[in-house]
Amino acid sequence: MRHTKVKDLLNSTTTLQEINAKGWVRTFRNNQFIALNDGSTINNIQCVVDFENTPDETLKRITTGAAVSVTGNLVESKGAGQKYEIQVNKLEILGDSDAxxxxxxxxxxxxxxxxENAHLRVRTNAFGAIMRVRSVLSFAVHSYFQQKGFVYVNTPIVTGADAEGAGEMFQVTSLPLDNLPKTEEGNIDYKKDFFGKHTNLTVSGQLEGETFAMALGQIYTFGPTFRAENSNTSRHLAEFWMIEPEVAFNDLNDNMDLAEDFIKYVVKYAVDNCGDDLKFLEGRLIEEEKSKPQTERSEMPLLEKLGFVMNNDFKRVSYTEAVDILRDSTPNKKKKFQYIINEWGADLQSEHERYLVEKHFKCPVILFDYPANIKAFYMRLNEDGKTVRAMDILFPGIGEIVGGSQREERFDVLVEKMKALGIDEEELWWYLDTRRFGSAVHSGFGLGFERLVxxxxxxxxIRDVIPFPRTPQNAEF
Known part of the structure; x- marks a missing residue:
């Protein structure tokens, strides 16, 4: 008999005869009531076992975590809080379970x-809800861009280019580490490596994405990226997923419009399609925050916060204005910030970003026109010669969630910036070709998917919103 999902049974509009459900036991009480869940919904369905006619040996094997198959009738529930339950006529234990x-x-x-038990944590209500929301958000990403006519491009995971210029990359090699081949100068001879050159896991698909935008108009990438940053914080992963659109003929204002519209769409899609899961997560957050000091609690319940993002315009503020606000702020004057803002040109930290969002403007903020010396080489230089057409979107509780820019389309300016930063032109000859042949104004941004989730x-x-987190000293599972 074909089994029916728990979600469909709970959403049924009528009682049903001879149905089959399969799933895992969440609880088994009074030797009679099974709370069954199959992952299709956060809600369990109650299964009432005929314990008088069920062998004791079978009843003993109905333990938390056991996989079972139940056949019976879907009837109106006599208990509170649920519309239907299953009156079980036949029960089968599908596998072993060591209670x-x-x-x-x-x-x-x-x-x-x-x-520490990431292979099993998805069986809990919280992580089942998180992973269903993650799945829906992932679909929403593709849905948005496909509806807008973007082309999905799969950029390489193995690359010889460092898009960020940070150098914090995982090296890829097939060379024997205990007997590395050397050149006459005593350096590692990468010509004998698998790819014939020094290669790494990508930190971004942006540079390759730009080449496709210069032919297809508007593209997006959505795939895994890697950073060998030795950072054990609640906001960093060594392996994570990035969403990166690139659009020909878009300037910085167009880029900000696109990013804001995109975020509002995917958040609304999750709210519209993950109601039960988000209500559960909201309740979980409220309970968790009861043990926190009042000053550390969220100012809005989860669903209200999501609605606030969907229904309000993001505040657009220049970096210069933001620095003035921060420099004159109470926590800066009283030295409550860990990093004190004294002068223009400071690289803003998470504490500064969250102050702007949560305390000063009390809404999502887009900062733009950053100092050139704290941003990447590919960002378009402004006429003042000291700022670039960069933008970051800041969210409450997160800080930076999106980073992007109008790209430097002028060949000579880009070459000068690369020289100043010591970036090898020969390594990026193909990137420079996009400025030699048919160059045009274009823009894009990157959104860390896990920060969105x-x-x-x-x-x-952030380790709790990805199936198997990869962090320093941790590559389990």
Missing amino acids: EKFPMQPKKHSLEFLR LFVTGMTN
């Missing part, structure tokens, strides 16, 4: 404990 050793018992577990789910640690 004493199964880590995900029906009790509250710490997030750290759940990270973090914001939408209300979680506070």
